Amino acid sequence: MIIGLLNQKGGVGKTTLSVNIAAALAQSGARILLIDADPQGSTLDWATARKREPVLSVVGFPRKTLHREIEQIGQGYDHIIIDGPPRVEELARAAIMASDIVVIPVQPSPYDIWASDEVIKLIDEARVYKPHLQATFVINRAIANTAIGRDVRDALAVYPIPTLKNTIAQRVIFAEAATQGLSVHEMDAAGPAAMETKAVLDEVMEIMR
């Protein structure tokens, strides 16, 4: 399966969720390729910061031919995660076309909700060529028991794309883990961040079943 983390909006959690979902998949012993499709190279930075043995492979491929080359690049892997770029439309388009399912992180903020239009437009365009392309929002940096936390789900409901039931909360462990090139699971396997990441992954897998 190829999971693309996409959103034209910057700083919504594409890289954070990419590395942690990829690491959660690798946990089961599957062979995982994490593709950094962002010229910023944040996922490559994460891999570089790591001192421990890698649990998955990371490659940089910020090119608009990704969808045509992914079969070749992904040979020998069970699952592929693509960390998408913000803004650069032609790279985002290639990453969407390469994916089986696009997961769109959205923060509980009106700016993020308004900005969703752009990625939805790209998904609509991609579906002309790839009618079975799946897509879902996931709420990232949720803060429990806030009005904006509840509002974001309602606001996203107007789009023709579902929102995952499970959310990822605002937790400092995500940044702490990234500093060392680790996943939240490696930092605290039984902690809430690892649990939420796993629940999000399971829900994505369920959609694809």
Ligand SMILES: Nc1ncnc2c1ncn2[C@@H]1O[C@H](COP(=O)(O)OP(=O)(O)OP(=O)(O)O)[C@@H](O)[C@H]1O
């Ligand atoms: N659930 C979370 N809790 C706390 N901090 C988070 C969470 N998700 C992301 N962050 C932080 O928010 C910042 C942006 O996250 P990230 O780099 O993953 O977003 P991005 O969408 O990949 O950004 P870009 O568009 O620049 O590639 C980072 O500092 C990251 O540590």
Ligand SMILES: [Mg+2]
């Ligand atoms: Mg990023």
